[in-house]
Amino acid sequence: MKFCKEYRQYMQGKxxxxxxxxxxxxxxxxxxxxxxxxxxxxIDGLHNSQTCPDHCPVCDGTIFPSxxxxxxxxxxxxxxxxxKLLELHLASGFQKYFLWLRGNRQSDHTALIQKxxxxxxxxxxxxxxxxxxxxxxxxxxxxxxxxxxxxxxxxMRIEILQSPWLCELLAFLINSRESKVKSExxxxxxxxxxxxxxxxxxxxxxxxxxxxxxxxxLTCSICLETxxxxxxxxxxxxxxxxxxxxxxxxxxxxxxxxxxxxxxxxLCREVGVFDGAVHLDELNILLSQSCHEYWEQxxxxxxxxxxxxxxxxxxxxxxxxxxxxxxTSSS
Numbered sequence: 619m620k621f622c623k624e625y626r627q628y629m630q631g632k633x634x635x636x637x638x639x640x641x642x643x644x645x646x647x648x649x650x651x652x653x654x655x656x657x658x659x660x661i662d663g664l665h666n667s668q669t670c671p672d673h674c675p676v677c678d679g680t681i682f683p684s685x686x687x688x689x690x691x692x693x694x695x696x697x698x699x700x701x702k703l704l705e706l707h708l709a710s711g712f713q714k715y716f717l718w719l720r721g722n723r724q725s726d727h728t729a730l731i732q733k734x735x736x737x738x739x740x741x742x743x744x745x746x747x748x749x750x751x752x753x754x755x756x757x758x759x760x761x762x763x764x765x766x767x768x769x770x771x772x773x774m775r776i777e778i779l780q781s782p783w784l785c786e787l788l789a790f791l792i793n794s795r796e797s798k799v800k801s802e803x804x805x806x807x808x809x810x811x812x813x814x815x816x817x818x819x820x821x822x823x824x825x826x827x828x829x830x831x832x833x834x835x836l837t838c839s840i841c842l843e844t845x846x847x848x849x850x851x852x853x854x855x856x857x858x859x860x861x862x863x864x865x866x867x868x869x870x871x872x873x874x875x876x877x878x879x880x881x882x883x884x885l886c887r888e889v890g891v892f893d894g895a896v897h898l899d900e901l902n903i904l905l906s907q908s909c910h911e912y913w914e915q916x917x918x919x920x921x922x923x924x925x926x927x928x929x930x931x932x933x934x935x936x937x938x939x940x941x942x943x944x945x946t947s948s949s
Contacts, residue, residue: 625747628739636699636740637691640684641747647680648758682767685751689776692744700737700783703730704790708899731794734787738810739825741778741787746830748778772854773888780854782896785834788821789900796907812908819844819905836905839885840865844909846916848898849874851891853883856898860920866892870924871931 622642629638707730752764771777778784788810795808809825821834838845840861847859863870865884866877877892906913 621746621750625743628743632740637688637695639688639692639744639747639751641751644681644685644751645754648754681751681755685748685767686771686776689748689771689778693776693778693781696737696741696778697781697783700734700781700787703733703737704783704786704900706730707790727794731791734790734794738784738787738791738823741781741784742823742825742830742832745779749830775852775854777854779832782850782854782856782898784832785821785850785856786896786898786900788823788832788834789898789904792821793900793904793907812904819909821901836901843916844905844912845901846905846913846920848901848905850896850898851883852894853886853888853891855883855885855891856901857884859897860923862892862895869927869931871928 622645625639625641629636632638707727748768752768754764756762756764768777772780789812791810792812810821810823813820813822819836821832821836823832824830834856836845836848836856837843838856838858838861840857843858845856845858848856849859849862850856851862857865860870862874866874866881868874868876874892874895879890879893881892882889883891
């Protein structure tokens with residue numbers, strides 16, 4: 619079965635709740651452009667070509683803006699729904715009741731797992747569709763514009779495989795699968811796993827007949843250890859929370875929101891990545907259960923550092939308050 623048909627079948631019935639890529643429409647635009655260009659070549663008496671020109675104004679002016687809009691809608695909807703699902707799953711009893719009053723009534727654990735599975739599948743099949751569209755564009759135009767557009771989409775943070783909520787959903791599904799309280803009726807999702815290579819962990823996901831394989835490295839590139847209390851920057855790279863605070867030159871009390879706007883990711887050097895950082899709570903649970911001995915050792919080390927930072931923070935606050943009081947009394 620051609621992927622375009624498979625995509626339409628998968629998205630059938632989902633259009634009301636999830637945005638859809640104009641996959642078929644974009645392929646028709648490229649096909650028509652190639653056909654029209656071929657006809658023009660023949661009329662002009664030039665050599666017949668299977669491609670329309672690099673930087674084709676018809677394709678560039680139609681396909682990339684349309685694809686950019688579709689990608690933004692897909693990523694935005696995915697992030698919103700994944701965040702709501704995980705908030706409901708991790709909420710306490712009172713918080714769950716509050717969320718229920720707000721209209722999120724999908725509190726059944728089995729339903730949450732199925733929803734998480736559907737969202738992961740949705741993210742991956744759209745990632746495949748985008749990859750195929752851009753590959754088709756480069757083939758028709760004999761160019762690398764498609765790959766350039768992909769890099770631009772990553773810098774604009776609308777690449778769905780970069781989403782921290784995808785990582786969180788994978789961890790949620792693995793946690794649910796391994797949980798002792800999971801009911802037998804809970805839907806299994808065997809495509810994602812936490813694996814260790816030479817002691818280094820990574821999250822993997824491989825579905826849709828291995829067309830796409832997701833591999834998320836869980837080693838902090840700052841301390842070179844398994845990420846502890848993990849946080850994802852807006853560029854998609856994952857670090858230990860304290861490591862990220864150290865790089866951003868902020869204390870754990872102030873948090874990453876206090877980082878300068880010009881702060882850069884230590885891995886990709888992208889600017890302004892700290893303010894929208896996401897704490898990966900499900901991943902934290904997964905790693906604490908899978909690396910229990912390391913987790914306990916790291917917890918003891920960081921506990922002393924956190925206490926020291928908190929003590930220093932409040933001492934500085936007291937000194938600043940004392941200085942203001944003295945200045946006020948002297949005036």
